Amino acid sequence: MSLTATVRTPTRKQVLTDLRRQEILAAAVKVFGKKGFAATCVGDVADAAKIAKGTVYLYFDSKEEIYAAAVQMAVAQLRERAAERIRTVSGVRERLALSIAVRLEFWQDKQSLYRLLLTVGREAQHKRQTHEVLRAGHAYFLSILKEGEAAGELEARDFEMIAWAILDMIRGCNERRLDHLTERTPQEDAAAITAFALQQLGLA
Amino acid sequence: MSLTATVRTPTRKQVLTDLRRQEILAAAVKVFGKKGFAATCVGDVADAAKIAKGTVYLYFDSKEEIYAAAVQMAVAQLRERAAERIRTVSGVRERLALSIAVRLEFWQDKQSLYRLLLTVGREAQHKRQTHEVLRAGHAYFLSILKEGEAAGELEARDFEMIAWAILDMIRGCNERRLDHLTERTPQEDAAAITAFALQQLGLA
Amino acid sequence: MSLTATVRTPTRKQVLTDLRRQEILAAAVKVFGKKGFAATCVGDVADAAKIAKGTVYLYFDSKEEIYAAAVQMAVAQLRERAAERIRTVSGVRERLALSIAVRLEFWQDKQSLYRLLLTVGREAQHKRQTHEVLRAGHAYFLSILKEGEAAGELEARDFEMIAWAILDMIRGCNERRLDHLTERTPQEDAAAITAFALQQLGLA
Amino acid sequence: MSLTATVRTPTRKQVLTDLRRQEILAAAVKVFGKKGFAATCVGDVADAAKIAKGTVYLYFDSKEEIYAAAVQMAVAQLRERAAERIRTVSGVRERLALSIAVRLEFWQDKQSLYRLLLTVGREAQHKRQTHEVLRAGHAYFLSILKEGEAAGELEARDFEMIAWAILDMIRGCNERRLDHLTERTPQEDAAAITAFALQQLGLA
């Protein structure tokens, strides 16, 4: 009960609590992604996290809250990773190619996370969050194109539409791979989408 | 009890039954689209259709069957609409333009139906049905392109990928309109997507 | 609206009503006997009677009432048929042999009726009726034995018990035949049971 | 957390689980016996066991399984009881007398269990299980008789039929006592049935 102890204890507790929360969220992402929100029961999450059902409720108030936190975590990871590789290159061609490639390769080993975003992001109560992610992606590609125009690398076109088209194709390829509807690699898809975009931009 | 009456009776019953089914399906589309498949209970569908819960089961064997029928109805309607307009034109350019336009205009007044396909189609147990719809759409555009090649209107390209890209862009535009993320009209979107496609095909 | 018409009409109606009731009961015996009371739904009875579900309720107030009437009918038939053949013979041996044989042969073509009595008669609310039938059977065999004693054909024994034993064996044989647990004919069973009884009575 | 505790823990859990199962089964026997299988709902069983409806499903997968377990329990108890007393005697007379007595005395304080077997066993879906019980009983008496023949204590007869007759009489006596149609004691009934059997076997 010394001063130091009093100060440290909550911190240590906080760290442990956060760790447990992360473990539970990782498990939640896995099972929600596999079976969807409604078809997943709290017991499934607990099992996947190798803890008891009751323990889940020590860290989250409800199933809803678990889900919301899982989505939030997924989105945060996505943004962080995506931003990280892009700054290393310059020029429209390279930045486009890399941005597309990142968005296709990133999910390779995160299928359940992607599945979670797809299934859960569709549910009414999470629309807003999903829209934010989409808008951010669009803004990002738009900025590449506009900077290209500013740098004289591109002529003015309907960049808005092209940016959406790029996102749509990325999403389509990702979903098809997730659902085993394609045998192409992320790299092959990235190349095709990039070529597609360049042709629209008159850079082919 | 005239001969005609006797002959018509089963028809009349059939008509009434079909009407009820349509009513229930319309209600189902509405509530499934709003709350998702899992979060909607049969009572909700019944309430929306203003009938008793048990009555639903006179027309459908299970909640699953209602969903399947709703999707089937939507797909059938779309196909019919598409087929009826497509007969009026010939040539790759026109067929492509029209097919894309139909797929964008069709959903204008069927937003809850489209929402149903989006949300519910994502759930694990309905993957297969969703995939069928996607594959059918892909096959359809692919056939237009291949016939164009056979007719000498197009040179050989990666038609597979182009067909998927068209579908991806259509889907993206539709979803953005559904979510009020765009202010473009279906016609404007159709024109843009068609232009994209033609450029990829070297017909721009 | 003449006097005759007024008098006749209810009679004619009554006859028709009774006929319909009989038809429905015959159908009820069949399906109740096959599936039991609880597992049979009114629709099954209606189907078996080839009428509409609603029509059943024009002749009976409830499913319970159908069942009660069916049991009553079954019991009445049983008594009538059993009594009919017995008076033709005299002497303990013959009366016993014939009484046993009748009770085994009677059910040969009335399996669903017997099944009905077995399954339904077991249910709590129909205990009393079932007991009446059993007691009547016991009283009947007891009277044969007592008359035999009075006539000097038999020495005094525990006739009560022997009468019950005869009934028990008859019932056992009937049930085994009903359930296909035996390949013996009713006649073979009757002979065996009669031999048993005679041995107990010292007449073997 | 001693070694013993660690070793015992699963055992303790198992014991508690078994206890609960027994409690539920006891309640089930009571209500099934009173109202029959179909007319009893799981809530009734839960109420009788003074637990919540959902709790029942922690110990049994379905209403069907409860019934099956109850019957199995009854049969196992009967067998155990019979086997334990039968080892004390030898010779056809004694084994027969004892086997019959056990089957009559056993049910004295288990009326609702017996009622369960009677009422529920009659329902179509449980026929098979009931038949198994009957066949086992028959096989048991048959084996006593055949061993008696092998040991030279009995001459060959229609043992099949005699074994059935014994079972039929036991059943009749049991049912009459259940329904208050008799005032005899199980012991008196046992003596009478045994005497009956011995006379048929020429051992009287």
Added chain:
DNA sequence: TATGAATGAGTTTTCATTCAT
């Protein structure tokens, strides 16, 4: 009188959440 579509209370079963240990 006959029909069978409609009803809604009742049944089995699941599962998020609580709480005694």
Added chain:
DNA sequence: AATGAATGAAAACTCATTCAT
């Protein structure tokens, strides 16, 4: 803090009964 047995509200589905035609 951790557990998992217990709870009971809610869901899918059934079916006896009613009633408009």
